[in-house]
Amino acid sequence: MIANTASRMRLLGMIRKETWQILRDPSSIAIAFVMPVVLLFLFGYGVSLDAKHIPVGIVIEQPDLATRSLAGSFSRSEFFSSVLYSTIQEAEKALDKRDIEGIVWMRNNFSANLLSGRQAPIGVLINGVDSNQANITRGYIQGTWLAWLSHYTEAHGRPLPMPVTLEQRVWFNAALSSRYFLVPGLIAIIMTLIGSLLTAMVVAREWERGTMEALMVTPLRIGEMLAGKLIPYFILGMGGMLFSVVLAVWEFDVPLRGSFWLLTLSAALFMLVALLIGLLISIVSKNQFVAGQLAIIVTFLPAFILSGFLFDINSMPAPVQLLTHLVPARYFVAILQTLFLAGDIWPVILANMGALLVMLIFFFTLVRIKSRKRLD
């Protein structure tokens, strides 16, 4: 009992000290609350992976009804902003200068061929420098062309022979807005920043300023020291998470279809993993600069690139896909995207939470083994 009160006094002392420090250090508040706002606004408004208003050149060598109607369907489409040219040379020049991303080329025999029922090919030239963009552009040009063709044939009483028609519906993110899947994923990034980067720097600072040595010679137990560090930053991180969720739902209109409590629970799990990694980094590197660099390379960048937040994991090469399994943010991003856009899909949530739990146990054991009340 006496040991218990003594232990509680030490733990509370540590927590109180950390809280004072957080409140007085503008950089921790900035990382927890200003950073989410900046990132959310940047990714919510600034970055869009949707293709809209792609500049394409339409080459019409012989203007007539058919070519004008096809050109019209390009200029009406919100995917394109089209520029008309009368010769292919002019259009190629514009493509060279990157004024336009692609060319739709209707030769002078286009209408003649079309009317006579023969093959009426159009030429499509696409700037392939940005392969992703090129694919999207090609797809949209093809779609627009096919839509126009079926419309045209119908109007001329010659329905296109199509054995299979595509009737597509997009689930969960019906408008295919990239914001809907970027914003939930961002919460994982923000929590990684608070949990790993901030914690690693803060503990490294204690080493740098010599306060760690003074703490170590007090009767403070190692478990109390770890808990004293974890608890305040856990609360700070969860605060940052809540703040981001509020922003996501109210500012960016991202639907939260799953249960809030499940979200909190999985966030808590992920937060602990991130904190433990932060502690581990600070045990390895005892100065702030190295700890900061290490935290960015080991946690932040993988969370950004390999978590499926920005880049689709399935389209990565197989070895890299394997690597993503080591990134805790990967599991949390999956949970976040599911909870926000799809709802409580238990098999997905449980599998990912299980993975996070395994990571938690692994890192906890590692931190316990590695942290000793010793200087060597």
Add this chain to the structure above:
Amino acid sequence: MTQPALVLSDVSKTFRSGGRLIQALSDVSFQIQPGRVTGLIGPDGAGKTTLMRLAAGLLVPDKGNIEVLGIDVGKDPIQVQSQVGYMPQRFGLYEDLSVQENLELYADLQNVPRQERPVRYKELMHMTGLAPFTRRLAGQLSGGMKQKLGLACTLVRSPQLLLLDEPTVGVDPVSRRELWQIVYQQVQNAGMTVLLSTAYLDEAERCDEVVLVHEGNLLGQGNPQDFSDEVSGHVFQISAAHLGARQLQAQLSHAPGVLDALIEGETVRLVMQAQAAANPDILLPGESGVKITPLTPHFEDAFVAKLKTRPDRDEQKLDLKVGISGQIGDEVIQVKNLVRRFGDFVAVNNVSFSVRRGEIFGLLGANGAGKSTTFRMLCGLLPASSGQLAVAGHDLRVAAARARGSIGYMAQKFSLYSNLSVLQNLRFFSSAYGLRGKRQSKRLHWALTTFELESYRDANAADLPLGYKQRLSFAAALMHEPEILFLDEPTSGVDPLARREFWAWTNALAEIGVTVLVTTHFMAEANYCDRLVILSDGEVLTQGTPREIKDLARNTANPDPTMEDAFITLIEQKKTAA
């Protein structure tokens, strides 16, 4: 006899640093008795901090056994940590917490019962003089106050054994004296045992007992008086009618039977070998008007005598050719009403002094007194807020770069490239000052031979022994034959022998007309300067020759005051005037 408070038996500890093994302690055994202040005395790198950390259970010895208050540290470090108070060299104050909050934290961590706290806090704040500042952030305290707060935090739960690792380093003499008073109060009132480490040899005399360590070895243990007594009758003050103190010292250090010759104002302090007599005809053949008076030995005399009787190093005669233009006695550095502000804070306030050619001029003061700021302005590294600064005839406001060409600078910390070899370092620094071709190779040769660095020429600077690092820094500062030499805390942390070697070079340079400006927080080193200013809180406390300054504190009660006494007297005068 009561149980000893700390027992070390055959303790050894090695560290691995960059592939090299460093023997921090080798087979050290001693014990300290309860209820006394024991001083752990030795220069930097002697193993003092390692020893303290071992005793606090923060390190585990490679070999040997340590018992603190009857507890085996290896077996139960937590038990030891709840009985001892340990103040590391850089005490872990949280600078973003207030004085009160720092106390609260350590009271929590040390499990001080809540009902006892108010009384204890009051007592500690009163003792340290921090009572008016309890709400101030620790980061905004002066160096001395920080150190006292650190001590208060360590004492918040009265420990049985108090381990203090260099508590007084860089602290101003007044705070230093107060720290010692607090320590003695603890011993007398609470029966505490104190082990205190220090690199200041003059502090040894304040301890009940001292333990001497040097390069990881125990040199001896005993009453400080007993150590001094060993050289009693062999310490003299010597002066000669026709020789300046510097020439006198240079001659005496090569005279037979002399262990140590040290400049003290206009005279030289001499420590002789036990069997040698202080005979003027042997010491200074052919000199007239030689006056020799016996002195009471200081602890430092004994320490140096002890070190010197070990295998001696060769003292070499320096050949320092530096081309000096101009007359000895010209004013080469002029500082007038110098002010430097950082926001609201005035770091240097209305400082004026001038330095003549061929003079060794000291800037003396505690950490935070404004020495480094003044220094940086003189080097043209920091613009002055107002006032005039001229170095070697160049106004630093308009021609900082040209002024720098005639300055050699040796920074406080070893600031050469540790992963370059000795030769590469020298080559780089000489080319940075525009030396190339024949002149460069001549100077490189000069540096390697004069400072005996030839055998280390291809060794990385990081792997040099401490004394050789210092030589290398010194050589690098002299590559371009500067007529003015700026030395920032050059002797901080080096052992007394290396310090003497260093001053021998500096003296030799001054003899040939190089102007030397040196900062130090060792009050005793002020004696080596021709003239000095004492800075305190950014202001000039006083300036003059060492003798003039010491005269300020001379009275019947204290006929032979030290520089430190003078400093304290001046501070007190300033306080009463305010």
